[in-house]
Amino acid sequence: MFTVFKAIKLCCLILLVAGCVGRDLEITAKFDPREAALIKRGGSAKLSGQAFMRQNGGGVVTCAGEDVNLFPATRYATERFAKIYGDVSGGRINVFQGVTTKGVPPEYLEYRRVATCDADGDFEFSGIAPGTYYVQSRVVWMVPNSYFPEGGSVAKRITLRAGQRLRVLLN
Template identity: 35%
Template sequence: MKIGTFAAAALAGAVMAGCQATRQPATMAFSAEEAAFINKPGNGVVTGHAFRTKPSGAVVNAAGEVVRLIPATAFTRERFANLYGKRKYIPHSAYPRDDEVDPAYARYTRTTKAESNGRFVFEKVAPGTYFLTTQVIWGDEAAFSREGGSVYDSVTLTGKETEPVQVILSGN
């Protein structure tokens, strides 16, 4: 039985290393000027629900997790393409461990916390295209591997919306 456990751990490590090795280095530099629209006044409202569905069909909400609203710039488009590929979900085991980002990037990001039911709201959002991202993780924090991961989606506000724009962050 120990051989099977060792083989499973080795396979998991190889998979994680493979996921990290396929990430492309950034070619775009972060541009504060291009991201500045996030700090402009706006009347837009973005509401959403962040969750993942377990293989059993049970829904896990992103209760208390930080939700990020990030301007869709050339830098962030490349970053999200490198992190997520063509998916809208990264398993927890494939998170980048050595991800260095320009410190200014965080200053041009808005955050809120998801409520216990996974719902969140961003108010006074300026027109523009944004990425929204959070994580939905479950399982024992001390375990070798946890389940769930990071989810994202994008949204565009034109400034002409009369109702909140709704976003589902489920990884689908």
């Protein structure tokens, strides 16, 4: 039965989604493929980790099935991550604080590596060149009887040395 309350919730959801499609960012640094070229070189470093968020009730939700992105920490990426997460080190934003890809140079997305979180929220990148990177993923879930998704996105700035094996937790 479609009640007035459900109609009001649906209207609020539509307004919320329409208003929160994503915010545009103005990045002053120009993307330079030469700065990002290390992502395409092979290396001996390995990065593994897990992405998760804790729900208000204490439950833990992982990034299962979501992409994990590895971006070189170029001047462009550093400014972009700082504006998204409020800190050059990365951080956490909620599901409604996302950003659009408006103005993002198409080649920026070509200079990244992508892995997928397994059912436990674990991910892995191998053969990485030494350098500084941003690792980022989404952790999103739905609550029963709610129209609103919960969770968000997590990111962390990391530095890898040749041959290093690093495990990170994104939360």
